[in-house]
Amino acid sequence: MIGEFELIARVTQGLEVNSDVELSVGDDAAVVSLQGDTVVCTDILIENVHFKQQWSPAHAVGRKSVAVNVSDLEAMGCRPSAIVVALAFPKDLDPKWVDDFEAGVRAECRTAGVSLIGGDMSSSEHIVACVTAIGDTMGRAPVTRNGAQPGDIVAVRGNLGLSAAGLIALQRGFGSPKDAVLEHQTPHVPYGQGRVAAEAGATAMIDISDGLLADLGHISEGSGVSIDVVTGQLSIPDPVARVAAATGKPALGMILAGGEDHALAATFPSGTTLPEGWVRVGAVSAGTGITVDGAPYEGSMGWDHFG
Template identity: 50%
Template sequence: MPDSVGELGEFGLIGAVTARLPQGPDVLLGPGDDSAVVAAPDGRVVVTTDLLVENRHFRRDWSDAVDIGHKAAAQNLSDIEAMGARPTSLVVGLGVPADLPVSWALGLASGLGDEAALVGASVVGGDVVRSPLVVVSVTALGSLDGGPAVTRSGARPGDVVAVCGRLGWAEAGYQVLSRGFRTPRAVVEAHRRPAVPYGAGVEAASLGATAMCDVSDGLLGDLGHVAVASGVVIDVSASAVTVAPQLKEVASALGADPLSWVLTGGDDNALVACFPAEVSLPERWTVIGVVSSGEPGVTVDGASYGSAGGHDHFAGS
């Protein structure tokens, strides 16, 4: 096989990539035609898309191709989970330089396929173009399987707020990598590859979640979207939020505040949801706050918390 994607060619690359992507039971027609065909038994399809640009969302000297594939898939699968839906399939657009090693592109495909397989989803098609930088665009599809979508707009005064998944780990990893270090490995790996709490979205919907959101831009920022959409106040209890010992150790070494990583750090792809207060939640869900009436917004222990607006791609340089 040629060493670079330019030597292999567009159709050769597509063939090599799709050969690594098995198709699941929701796929009626997979890669190879003008479009894929995916089953939608209840007549509705949940759709989300995300774009990763080299040196903005990932660096090839920080993460290998397999990790980037996992991350690209996980970010979209998590958004499907946040609607209370079951992920079924992914479509991938890939822009790459002509001198990119074929092995790198195949590693990316393996990461995408392996992450999708964690939830029984399939990569069903996409497109490849020449680009000066690596750009990965993923569109994910999901099924509600007859249930209602859980949106951001359903939170009501009296609800409790609970989170499932880890928070602050990816930000800790980013801070470590930004300073030129590669350890502690646990936080570095958390930055490279999210640990999405798969199945928690459907679980939350079955428990009567009134609102839900994927935590990709920071807990307080994403809760802010829920607060505004629902027209409520959400107050987070700092003492209820888990700050893992590993984060405290890294923050101490770097002279940082680990609580700020947990409250405002992004890319962990946890789920946060609002539930009626009487609901008994499984152990993996941790209650961290309450919903009340008032001017929409988010507070921590009843007060504002610095800049909690969430990540903005157009802020700064």
């Protein structure tokens, strides 16, 4: 097995950083110069909980570890800047897995426009990747979950249901529909759209990680409002329909409660011209809780690690 410091040197060689970074890898800590308030989030991927090696190649795990974190920054309407990555893995893990993971991290950093500025490595029984992401508000107030008002409209940007369909396919030993499987392995976060929504006047926003209904439920609770989702305004992607037809799983359930979409959901004042690509899916009213087509939803609302 390759030594720790040699491995660190390999995975940090030739890192590219953006203009925010004053000091990167090689010291006890990195130094980043940001504008406005600093926004920080963290997310963890654990082998056999969030991914399986037989389902997700290392490169995809690396990309996903970045994507799920930067998506949270997008949901605050802020500008993502940098990440640090902590990776733990078994001592007998093939070093190529680590190389491929790090290549995936770098690839997603380029896509998201963030810099990898440090991290840590250790040994563990299973692979664990923990990323902390840093961004800034650029002088604007962050968009929280708590600002939705009665009369607002609800809109989403990104892919709903594909990740859930991909997971169902993988659980049954299939590698298709490819679009769904790839979306589960490496979600396509709508980078930059959090800031677009903020500039358009979003009153509340959230990253859809646990499922559309579950995450809109957080906005409902935080804002003290009721949210109704109109299913007629939701489109069913072809891969979702195909998985539903093959397995008997309801397509609408994947879209409403599948989770790991890493799309964005936001509320906007009534009359707002939605930014390009945002789709209206519901409305906010006085009251509490989530309804679907005006009635309580009978199925699962979404993912809960401890539920």
